[in-house]
Amino acid sequence: MLLELCKALADPCRLRLIAVLLNGEFTVQELTRIFAMGQSRISHHLKILTEAGLLEVKRQGTWSYYRASPTNRLFAALRPAFEPELELLPERSRDLTAVTAVLEERRRRSLEFFDRNARQWDDLARTLLPVPEYRQQLLAQVPAGSTVLEVGIGTGNLLLELAARGGKVIGVDHSPSMLEEARRRIAASGMGTVELRLGEISHLPLPDASVDCVVANMVLHHAAEPVAVLAEIRRVLAGGGRLLLADLARHEREWAREKLADQWLGFGAEELTGWLTTAGFTDVCCERLAGSAGQEAVLLVSAS
Numbered sequence: 001m002l003l004e005l006c007k008a009l010a011d012p013c014r015l016r017l018i019a020v021l022l023n024g025e026f027t028v029q030e031l032t033r034i035f036a037m038g039q040s041r042i043s044h045h046l047k048i049l050t051e052a053g054l055l056e057v058k059r060q061g062t063w064s065y066y067r068a069s070p071t072n073r074l075f076a077a078l079r080p081a082f083e084p085e086l087e088l089l090p091e092r093s094r095d096l097t098a099v100t101a102v103l104e105e106r107r108r109r110s111l112e113f114f115d116r117n118a119r120q121w122d123d124l125a126r127t128l129l130p131v132p133e134y135r136q137q138l139l140a141q142v143p144a145g146s147t148v149l150e151v152g153i154g155t156g157n158l159l160l161e162l163a164a165r166g167g168k169v170i171g172v173d174h175s176p177s178m179l180e181e182a183r184r185r186i187a188a189s190g191m192g193t194v195e196l197r198l199g200e201i202s203h204l205p206l207p208d209a210s211v212d213c214v215v216a217n218m219v220l221h222h223a224a225e226p227v228a229v230l231a232e233i234r235r236v237l238a239g240g241g242r243l244l245l246a247d248l249a250r251h252e253r254e255w256a257r258e259k260l261a262d263q264w265l266g267f268g269a270e271e272l273t274g275w276l277t278t279a280g281f282t283d284v285c286c287e288r289l290a291g292s293a294g295q296e297a298v299l300l301v302s303a304s
């Protein structure tokens with residue numbers, strides 16, 4: 001085990017791969033772009049690292065995402081000493097720039113989709129991926145009269161129900177067209193207490209510790225980097241604040257990538273709970289709501 005691990009790490013290219021995959025999940029295609037190397041060379045190095053137990057593969061339909069294995073005990077023990085050294089690799093800043101470009105490409109794809117489909121979004125969502133009813137269960141957990149932030153507001157459906165509960169409501173979305181749809185809906189409802197902001201969920205336009213509750217409804221599976229989004233949500237939550245998150249459970253509807261610009265085919269309950277704990281959340285409670293025939297199961301999560 002030790003020898004395999006040391007041998008796998010004893011290569012400059014594999015050290016760069018590990019440095020990137022310690023902080024994200026990428027497909028082979030994305031890694032070929034990040035490292036500007038051919039697919040067979042990247043696949044060869046990934047195979048060695050995976051066989052040594054340093055990487056694991058997360059399958060999503062026919063796509064495979066590689067990431068550092070969280071279960072390798074030896075590497076976990078070495079990591080605190082090892083990680084700062086990886087930052088000193090000569091190609092590190094070039095690699096980080098290339099990672100940023102790939103993540104930017106994921107975000108751009110989602111933004112273009114929602115800007116193009118804002119008008120017909122509600123119909124698309126209702127007909128293509130129906131889910132069981134969970135909104136009242138989510139709304140019931142929103143602390144009354146608090147400052148609530150909804151991230152990824154879509155056309156503002158849930159936003160209005162949040163505003164109806166009293167308190168200040170802020171909605172953030174990166175798509176100007178979706179914001180416009182939401183603005184229209186809010187104006188028609190006469191609800192004056194909602195504030196809309198254009199912004200990225202991974203860089204929220206809010207100060208630290210400024211809201212009591214964050215609602216993330218069906219947005220995490222569009223995120224380029226879900227882990228970074230959860231850390232960002234934690235940044236804006238005040239002490240004792242609450243995150244209420246609803247998202248698709250793992251599914252195999254591969255067409256959702258094309259038809260709904262989904263980055264992830266849902267999440268596992270364990271995976272999501274682990275990310276929340278890493279991001280510093282406590283009291284994480286994750287309930288799986290199985291749908292009836294033709295509906296996708298939903299994970300309803302609350303965390304402090």
Ligand SMILES: C[S@@+](CC[C@H](N)C(=O)[O-])C[C@H]1O[C@@H](n2cnc3c(N)ncnc32)[C@H](O)[C@@H]1O
Pocket residue numbers: 107110111114151152153154155156157158159172173174175178199200201202216217218219222223224
């Ligand atoms: C599936 S819709 C969510 C609908 C909404 N939460 C609701 O309850 O009806 C996803 C929304 O998240 C927004 N979104 C996706 N990625 C985002 C990002 N990186 N930053 C900000 N908003 C994002 C999209 O523009 C879209 O409006």
